[in-house]
Amino acid sequence: MLCLPLLPAEHIRPTFDMMSGLNTAPHINPLLEYMSNTWINSTVWPVESWSVYGQTVRTNNDVEGWHRRLNRRTGCAPPLYTLIRTIHEEVMKVENMIALVNEQQLQRIQRKASRSIQAKLFAAWEEYSAGTLSTSGLLKRCSTFYRPVVPKRPEEVELNE
Structure with missing residues (x-):
């Protein structure tokens, strides 16, 4: 769900509807209802205003x-x-x-990690545009770029690492 803004605007609503239809956990329903009311079907924030597909700057x-x-x-x-x-x-x-x-004399300063994510994201978008990556494939790939890094617990760390 968090990667929906990375889809083209016209693909967001059908993808959300498909994902919502797969939900079998009742405790997720309030989240889906909130997302539907606040973002997917909003008149204040139409999907086109928050889709960042193909955009280099995606934050404020x-x-x-x-x-x-x-x-x-x-x-x-x-x-x-x-x-x-x-x-x-x-x-x-x-x-x-x-x-x-x-005049192309001023460039954004971007951290190495951000540049790496940017390159991976644009490569995934190119595959998606070419039709070689499905919508679910794009969402899965994007989720690997933006997932939080959870440190291992000491008992999970192997001695050879």
Whole structure:
């Protein structure tokens, strides 16, 4: 379910319906109902607005970073004119950054692990687009990229590791 946003928008609803139909655990029904009401059939957040299929940027981390930088520069509850001046300075920087991006002079800084996941994800998307990877295959593969890493318990660690 967590990988549904990685599908093309037009494939999300049928896939959700298929997955919901396979559910035999009654305790999962509230989650499915929540997802259906809040995301799948939402008029506020249509599926097209949260499908990130084929997109290189899939988080709001850039916005969060900008907000943190703005707060650091202005402090808590700044005077109105200080806030206006700071926002104006930010607007001027954004115009310069847009020009640099258009000229391919500015690139995103991305950690090695994120680049690796990005490469695997785009390779999976290419296979999916080519028809050599099924929807369930894409979801399974994507789940391996984004699953949490659970450390082994000491009794599970072999001495030869």
